[in-house]
Amino acid sequence: MPTAAILGASGYAGQETLDRLLRHPDLEVVALGSDSLAGETAAALDVRLNGSLPRFVPNEDALAAGADVIFLCLSHERSAAVEPPDDAVVVDLSGAHRLADPAVAHRWYSVAPGAWSYGLPELFPPAGTLVANPGCYATAALLALVPLAGAVDPATVVVDAKSGVSGAGRELKSSSHAGFVLENFSPYAIGAHRHAPEIAQQLGFSVCFVPHLLPVRRGLLATCYVQTGEDARALLEDAYATSDLVRVLPEGVTPELARVQGTDAAEIGVFEDGATGTTIVVCALDNLGKGAAGQAVQNANLLLGLDESAGLRLSGVLV
Amino acid sequence: MPTAAILGASGYAGQETLDRLLRHPDLEVVALGSDSLAGETAAALDVRLNGSLPRFVPNEDALAAGADVIFLCLSHERSAAVEPPDDAVVVDLSGAHRLADPAVAHRWYSVAPGAWSYGLPELFPPAGTLVANPGCYATAALLALVPLAGAVDPATVVVDAKSGVSGAGRELKSSSHAGFVLENFSPYAIGAHRHAPEIAQQLGFSVCFVPHLLPVRRGLLATCYVQTGEDARALLEDAYATSDLVRVLPEGVTPELARVQGTDAAEIGVFEDGATGTTIVVCALDNLGKGAAGQAVQNANLLLGLDESAGLRLSGVLV
C-alpha cells in the first residue's frame, strides 16, 4: 500500500488531511511531522486518535521518511524552504507554489516559482509529481467562474466571499479571537488578499474579490456576479455533470454552509436578477474540505492512480 | 410633552421603538398596542419593564389614544389597513407605504400608495405627517450609494448584503429557527426581495441586490461595488460631514457589526480594488437601530421639531 507523510500535522489543514487518510482504504500514514509536538503520541493532537498511528516527529524527519506522498501543511515560508524528494508525490497546501509568474509570486509570497502544477481536479487536473493545492477562496471562485470564463464581461465580475474562522488557521491572532469573531461580521484584506492573483491566474483575468469573516467554525460561500449572454446554468451543469464532489443545485435551491460542512463536496447555485440581468453564481464548500485537505487528498489520489474520491467525505450528516 | 403610541409593540421593531422612547427626554409613551398582549402589563413583554408604563391595549385602541406620534410596527398588511388620524404624525416601520408607484406598490406589497413621504433623514428628510420608514437593507444600500448616484455606471452596481436574524422579525418561521441559522450562512430571495424596488426608487435606477442571512442576532452589513471615475470617499465624507449618526471611517478601517450593534449609528468604509479599479463601499448598521426603530424615532423627532437624535443611541459598549 502506498505510504503518506504529513508535515505540519498539528495545524487545521494537517489535522484534516490526517482525518481523510484515516478513512483512506489505500494509503498508510507512516509519518506525522510537527515541530511543536515532536515526540508526542497522536493523542496529544486529538484524544480520539489512538495508538495505531506513529508518534509525531520533526517535520524534517517526516520529509525524509520515504513516503510515497507528502502533504505540506506548513506556512508558505516553511513550504517554500522544503526540498522535495525526487521520488515522491508532494502536495503543498500552502500558497507558496500556486503563482507561476515570477514577479507575481515574488510580490505576494516572496518566493520563486518552481515546477509545480496547479491541481483543482475538476478544472485543472494535477500533473507531474509536485502539486500546488488551491486556496479555499480560489477554489470556490474558480468552480463558479471557470466554466463561464469565455462568456462573461471580465470588467464587471465581482466575487463577494465569506469564510468561517478556520480558514485563517490555528495560529493565534487577534482577528481569530472569539471575542472579535462572535456576533460579528466584517470584510478584510480588501484589494490585498493573496487569493486574488491566484484567481486571476487561473481565470485569465482579474476580478474584484472581497473576503469577509463569518462567525462560524467552518464553511465558505462565494457569491459571484457576472454579466453574460449565455446560459450559465447549462455551462455549469455541463462542467460538473460527471463530478462526485461538485453539485449544481436545482433551480431555486440556494447553497448553504450546513450542507457542506465536514464534507469535501461543493454546491453551486445559479440565479438571475431580473431587474438588472445579472447572473449570480453561488458556490459553497468547506474551507477545510474541498477548500484544503479534501482537495489535497483528491490531488494525491489522481497522481498515485488511486480512486479519485478515496478517503473523501462526499456528504455530511443530514440535519 | 408630546405623547407617543406604538402599535405592534410586542414585535422586535415595536420593542426597540419602545427602548428609544424610554430614553427619550421629550416624548411620553401613552399607549402600547398589541393584540396578543392586550390587558397585560409591560413586564409581560420584558421583565425589565416596570409599572410606570401603561398596560397593553388592542392596536385599535392604541391608534385611537390621541397620541401626537404613532409608530406602526405591524406587518405591512396590517399597516396598510390602518386609517391614520388627521392630527398625528405617523411613522410606518413596515413596507406598506414605501413604494410610490402604484404598479410597483401593487406588485410587491399588494397595496395602493398614499400620501406618505419616505424618511431617511440624512438623504431624504421626511415631510408632512405620514412617513414611510425605510427598510433595513435599503437604508444601508442608500447610505452607501446615494451620494455616488450621479457618478456611477448604473449597469454594474452590485449590493451584496448580509443581515442578522432579527431582520426577519419575531414571527416563527423555519428560516429563523436556530437549528437552521446557527453555524450556517446562505443567500435568500435572490432577485425577489422587496427592498430591491425600494432601493431603485430612491436611487433612480435598479441595482443587483442579494441578501444573505448571518448567524448573528443583530447587525447588517452591505458590501457595494461600483465603477466610478470620481472620488467616492470625498463624496461620502461630504454627504455625512455634519451627521451625528453616519460615520465615514478613516482609510483602511473596515466597518464591522460589533461597533454598531445596539446603536442607531451607521459606519461607512470606502476602498479601491487595485486589480480592477472597482470602488467598494461598505455600510454597517444595526437592522433594528438605524435600520428600523432608531430611524423611526429620528423621523418622528424631525417632524415634531424635537432634537433629531433625542432618544437615540449614538454608540454602544466599546468592546
Add this chain to the structure above:
Amino acid sequence: MPTAAILGASGYAGQETLDRLLRHPDLEVVALGSDSLAGETAAALDVRLNGSLPRFVPNEDALAAGADVIFLCLSHERSAAVEPPDDAVVVDLSGAHRLADPAVAHRWYSVAPGAWSYGLPELFPPAGTLVANPGCYATAALLALVPLAGAVDPATVVVDAKSGVSGAGRELKSSSHAGFVLENFSPYAIGAHRHAPEIAQQLGFSVCFVPHLLPVRRGLLATCYVQTGEDARALLEDAYATSDLVRVLPEGVTPELARVQGTDAAEIGVFEDGATGTTIVVCALDNLGKGAAGQAVQNANLLLGLDESAGLRLSGVLV
C-alpha cells in the same frame, strides 16, 4: 436484507435516523413516512438525497409497509397512538413509552405504559420487540451516573445539563427562534422536565436535574456532581471498557461538544474537587446521535442480531 421504515422522517430525529440507515450495510429503507411531505421525493427534505430512496408516504402507510424495523420519530402523542405490528421491531424515539409506572407515565405524558423495554445498550440492553429509546438528557445523565449508583449519596446528586437547540426539535417555537438563542444562555423547565422522572426510574432514585439551552446547533453536555467514597474513575472505566461508543477520557482531559458533534459516541470525564471532595462526572454526546438516532439504530441492530454499531458514526471530523 432486513427492511426499515421511518415514521416522522422529516423531523430532526427522523432525518438523522435516515442518515444512519443510508450508511447502514445491512438495512434497507423501504418506507419514509411524513404526513407533511407525503407524495414528495426524498430531495424535498434534503437536496442531497437522491432518487434511490422511496417517496414520502403518509405515516400510516409507512407503518403498514411491512418493514422489519420501524422507527417512530413522532411527537409522543402521535407515538402513543401507534398500533405496533406484531412481527416488527419498533423503536420509539419519543418519550411515550419510556416511563413504566402508570401514574408517572400519566403525569408526564398522559399515556398508559405498555410492554416496551428501555434500551440504553451499554446499561440497559433492549429486549423483546418494542423499545423505548431514551431521552437525550437521560442518556447523558445515566451514562455518567448508573455505574456509580450504588456508591453515591442520592440526596446530593446534581445534574446540570446543557443542550444545543436541535434537542428541541424542528417544530417552530419561540424558544427555538434564533433571535432568542443566539448569544444567549438560560436554564429552562427547572423542576419540570420529562427527563427527570426517566432518570429517576433507571437510576432508582431522584436527582436534581436542571437543563439549559446552549447557542449551538447540536451537542449536549451534562456536568454531574456526586458524593462518593469509591473510585468513580475505576467504576466508569470498568463499565465502558468494551464499548465502542462510550469513551472514558484520560485524567485531565475534559469532554467537549466539538469532538462528539455529528457522531454517535459519548465522552466521559471524571474529576475531583479538592476543596469539597465532590466527584464531578461530565458526559458529552450529540443529542441527535447517541442522544437519539444513533442510539435508536444501535437498539435496532441489537434486536435484529446485526452488528451493534452498523450504520453508526464512531467519530467525526477531527478539527
Add this chain to the structure above:
Amino acid sequence: MPTAAILGASGYAGQETLDRLLRHPDLEVVALGSDSLAGETAAALDVRLNGSLPRFVPNEDALAAGADVIFLCLSHERSAAVEPPDDAVVVDLSGAHRLADPAVAHRWYSVAPGAWSYGLPELFPPAGTLVANPGCYATAALLALVPLAGAVDPATVVVDAKSGVSGAGRELKSSSHAGFVLENFSPYAIGAHRHAPEIAQQLGFSVCFVPHLLPVRRGLLATCYVQTGEDARALLEDAYATSDLVRVLPEGVTPELARVQGTDAAEIGVFEDGATGTTIVVCALDNLGKGAAGQAVQNANLLLGLDESAGLRLSGVLV
C-alpha cells in the same frame, strides 16, 4: 471634577471601564495607560473614540498622573507590582489583592496580600482607599449565595457556572481561538480555578465550583444548588430590595444572558426542585459589567462619595 486614570486601558476590562467613564457625569479621564499603545490616540483602540480623550501613555506615567481614582486593569502580576499613590483611590480589577490570607494568596497568585478591602457593594462595601474588585464568577456566586450562607448545608453547595469568552481577556490563547469556541462547550479548570478560594473566603466555606466556556461574546450565568430549610426567595429579595443593579426576578422567570449583556445589572432567579427539595439560585450578569468594569466604577463611586450608579448601565437594549 474628580479625575480618573486607567492602567491597562487597551484590554477588555480597561476598555469597558473607559466606556463607563465616558458616560460618567462626575469623573474626568485624565490618563489612559497602555504600554502597547503608548503614544497613540484613543482612536487606535476603537475608531469611535475621538480627540477629546488624552493619548495613551505608558502605564507608569498614567499611575503618576495624579488622578483621584486609578483603575488597575492589568494582569495580576503587573497589578501586584504597582506601588499605589497615597492620595488616590485605587481599584484593582485583577485578582492580585482579592485573597487576604497570606498562604492562600501565595498559593493562587504568588503574591502577598496588602491593605486592600474587597468591594462587592451590595454585600461587602469597599472601605479605605485600596479596593480589590471581585472576579466575575465570584460576583455571580456570591450574589446568589451570601444571603443564604447562614441557612444552607455547606457540604452540598454546587456552583455550576458558564461564561462567555471575553471573561478570559483579550490575550491570545488557544482556548479563546474562535475555532475552538464556536459551536463548542466544555468545562475547564475543574477544581483549579482562582475564583474558588475567593468565593470560599467571602462565603466562609468552600463550595464545589465548576466553570464552563460558552460560545458567546459576553455574559455569565451561575446555577447554584443548595439544601436549605429557609425561604431562599425571601432572603434574596430582602438582600436586594433597595439595589438598583441586582434584580430578583418574579417566580417562574429565568435569568438569561440577553437581558444583562452590555449592562452593569445582575438578575437572580430562585427555584425549587420538587423531586429532591433542592433550591436552585441562578444568577446572570455581564462578566465585563457587574463582573468587572461596572462594579469597579461602582466601587470608585462609593469611595469618592459620588452617586453609586453614576456612569453605569442599568439596562441594555430590550430585544
